[in-house]
Amino acid sequence: MARLWCFLIGYAFGLLQTAFLYGKHKGIDIRNYGSGNSGTTNALRVLGPKGGLIVFAGDMLKAIVASLVIRFTFGNMYPDMKYLLIMWGGAGCILAHDFPFYMGFKGGKGIAATGGTVIGFHWTFFITGLCYFFIPFFVTHYVSLSALIFYALFMVQLIITGQCGLFGIFEGMTQGMLIELYVLAGCLMLLAYWQHRSNIVRLLKHEERKTYLGKKRELSELEKQANASKNESEDK
Numbered sequence: 001m002a003r004l005w006c007f008l009i010g011y012a013f014g015l016l017q018t019a020f021l022y023g024k025h026k027g028i029d030i031r032n033y034g035s036g037n038s039g040t041t042n043a044l045r046v047l048g049p050k051g052g053l054i055v056f057a058g059d060m061l062k063a064i065v066a067s068l069v070i071r072f073t074f075g076n077m078y079p080d081m082k083y084l085l086i087m088w089g090g091a092g093c094i095l096a097h098d099f100p101f102y103m104g105f106k107g108g109k110g111i112a113a114t115g116g117t118v119i120g121f122h123w124t125f126f127i128t129g130l131c132y133f134f135i136p137f138f139v140t141h142y143v144s145l146s147a148l149i150f151y152a153l154f155m156v157q158l159i160i161t162g163q164c165g166l167f168g169i170f171e172g173m174t175q176g177m178l179i180e181l182y183v184l185a186g187c188l189m190l191l192a193y194w195q196h197r198s199n200i201v202r203l204l205k206h207e208e209r210k211t212y213l214g215k216k217r218e219l220s221e222l223e224k225q226a227n228a229s230k231n232e233s234e235d236k
Contacts, residue, residue, distance in 0.1 A: 002078055003088045006070045010089035013066040014096025017107060018058030019043045022051060031106060038100075039108025041143045041211060049213060059112035060119065063093045067120020080172035083121065084181050090117030091188055098195060109195040111147045114188070118154060122169055128157060141210035144199035151189045158185055 019038040023030035026047060034042040040059060044052025070089040075082035090113075097113040099105040118129045132153045137146040162170050162178045170178060193200070202208040 002074050002081065002085060006074055006085045006088040007092040009069055010063075010066045010092030010094075011096040012092075013062040014093035014113060015100055015102070016058070016062050017097070017100055017103065018062075019055045019108065020103060022054055022058070023047065026051070031103070036106075037108055038103065038106065039110075040112050044211060056112050059097065059108065060116035062097075063090060063113045063116025064120045066090070066093050067117055071120065080174075081177060083170060084173065084177050084184075086117070086121055087181055087184050090114070090121070091184060093117060094188060094191070098191070109147070110188075110192055111143070111150075114151070114154075114192065122167075124161075124167055124169070125154065125157065129154060141212055142203065142208055143211050144196050144208060145203055148193065148196060148200070151192045155182075155185055155189050158182065 017038055019030045019040070019042065022043065023033075023038075023046075028046075030038050030043060030046060033046045035045075036042070040052055040056040043055035047055075066089050067086050070086050071082060074085050078085065094110040094113045094117070096107075098107050098110050100107045115129065115133070119126045129150060133146045133150040136149045137143065140146070159182055161167065162173075162181065165171070170181075173181075199208060
């Protein structure tokens with residue numbers, strides 16, 4: 001029952017779609033622009049760096065808060081299951097983010113929500129997670145590739161940490177609980193790869209779009225439309 005409650009807590013927080021809400025604040029439905037994805041990357045391209053940062057922070061924050069709520073409630077009640085329950089909460093948050101029922105099950109791809117779950121999981125995973133994502137990103141400028149590397153290395157680190165008993169993180173957990181943790185994390189990783197399947201195809205074909213921060217960023221869809229309208233007016 002604790003697992004179900006933690007899943008539902010995460011699910012409730014995951015339903016807060018930052019990109020959709022911020023887009024509505026700006027007078028648009030983010031799903032009708034760019035890739036149609038309600039996530040950080042599309043928000044960055046459509047709404048610019050400020051919008052991308054707000055969406056990224058919002059999607060991470062909802063997962064962090066969900067993890068902290070679970071940690072200080074059910075985690076205190078079941079200390080030996082704390083990290084397993086946090087992962088169940090993360091699963092709920094990511095699923096709600098990816099497939100929000102009130103948006104026709106069309107949300108984001110769970111990158112920021114996963115990052116927030118990792119932050120709320122343990123500080124060692126937070127530090128290494130930053131390296132797993134941002135080093136590939138600043139080298140390649142492919143958000144999708146960086147996310148896929150992050151997911152894979154997080155999974156590897158999770159198993160090594162659990163089986164070797166590093167840092168005493170999973171002290172008190174039985175092998176059965178650890179296996180459940182690995183399976184749950186593995187399912188989330190597979191979901192992430194499935195969500196990025198079109199990106200993987202484009203990466204293999206060398207057709208994936210790069211994302212730049214600051215001055216090198218692409219014009220957003222709104223800016224392109226504004227420029228097109230301005231050019232049409234000038235032609236008339």
